Amino acid sequence: MSDNSDTAAEGTTASTGAGETASHVRRNRQHWETRSAEYQQRNRSQLNRWDDLAWGVWDVPERELGVFGDVAGADALEYGCGACQSGIKLAAQGARVTGMDLSGAQLREGLTNMQATGVSFPVVQADGEHTPFADASFDLVWCDHGVMSFADPYRTVPEVARLLRPGGLFAFSMLTPLLWVAVGDQDEVGREFRMPYFGMHSLTFDDPQWRTTEFQLPYGEWIRLFRANGLVVEDLLELRPPAEATSTYVDAAELPWARDYPYDHVWKLRKMRADAPGD
Numbered sequence: 001m002s003d004n005s006d007t008a009a010e011g012t013t014a015s016t017g018a019g020e021t022a023s024h025v026r027r028n029r030q031h032w033e034t035r036s037a038e039y040q041q042r043n044r045s046q047l048n049r050w051d052d053l054a055w056g057v058w059d060v061p062e063r064e065l066g067v068f069g070d071v072a073g074a075d076a077l078e079y080g081c082g083a084c085q086s087g088i089k090l091a092a093q094g095a096r097v098t099g100m101d102l103s104g105a106q107l108r109e110g111l112t113n114m115q116a117t118g119v120s121f122p123v124v125q126a127d128g129e130h131t132p133f134a135d136a137s138f139d140l141v142w143c144d145h146g147v148m149s150f151a152d153p154y155r156t157v158p159e160v161a162r163l164l165r166p167g168g169l170f171a172f173s174m175l176t177p178l179l180w181v182a183v184g185d186q187d188e189v190g191r192e193f194r195m196p197y198f199g200m201h202s203l204t205f206d207d208p209q210w211r212t213t214e215f216q217l218p219y220g221e222w223i224r225l226f227r228a229n230g231l232v233v234e235d236l237l238e239l240r241p242p243a244e245a246t247s248t249y250v251d252a253a254e255l256p257w258a259r260d261y262p263y264d265h266v267w268k269l270r271k272m273r274a275d276a277p278g279d
């Protein structure tokens with residue numbers, strides 16, 4: 001693994017300008033265009049349970065987490081929607097969903113899911129670092145291991161802050177920084193630190209089955225980035241699977257680790273109102 005993304009990290013100059021496509025975005029698009037069918041096949045039994053909205057690798061139910069609240073009538077953007085499973089479930093609750101994803105193959109799987117469920121909404125093929133939507137278009141932007149895992153947070157966080165209306169909710173799940181340091185350059189998670197915590201930003205994977213570039217920051221860096229973009233942290237929900245949990249994403253041998261340490265988590269953020277005190 002290596003860090004070779006076109007970085008937009010604090011204190012550095014982004015090597016691509018607004019509207020241009022960074023090399024990690026091209027790489028990730030190539031991955032998802034070629035691996036989409038296999039990904040959907042492998043995870044269908046977890047993702048396509050239409051009556052069960054859940055989060056993350058271990059499928060922790062939304063009814064236990066309460067991230068969204070009432071979404072009826074909300075203008076909502078699924079930010080890296082894949083095959084739209086999560087969007088279909090929120091649309092069924094009355095949200096006015098738009099799905100956005102980099103990969104045409106993933107979006108085509110989404111259209112198939114819409115036909116199967118009879119729930120439909122518009123989808124847009126775009127890069128989450130530079131979306132085509134107007135300022136303040138949405139009350140809710142969310143993703144479950146979507147854009148926020150695969151694009152540079154120094155581009156995506158300002159972009160989502162731009163898209164949200166004041167008081168709007170930004171909720172996203174991703175792997176934890178703790179998991180990153182406990183995996184490092186190994187294939188599976190361990191109980192010792194395997195890479196430095198400070199300086200983490202992106203990792204590029206060269207496994208033939210998994211050729212992505214993924215992103216992560218130290219906790220303090222996330223919080224400073226959110227605040228710099230007018231986003232207040234309402235919660236950080238660390239997802240602890242039950243002892244009997246299963247996952248289509250990872251080997252069952254990883255469950256004991258996930259019972260002891262946070263494997264993935266959900267950031268819950270609120271776009272500040274202009275008159276909010278103190279910030």
Ligand SMILES: C[S@@+](CC[C@H](N)C(=O)[O-])C[C@H]1O[C@@H](n2cnc3c(N)ncnc32)[C@H](O)[C@@H]1O
Pocket residue numbers: 025028029032047079080081082083084086100101102103106126127128129143144145146147150151
């Ligand atoms: C792990 S899938 C998650 C999708 C869905 N939530 C699920 O659980 O299957 C990640 C998705 O993010 C999309 N993605 C990656 N980078 C992106 C970017 N820069 N802009 C938009 N979508 C992106 C991929 O195409 C892929 O569909």
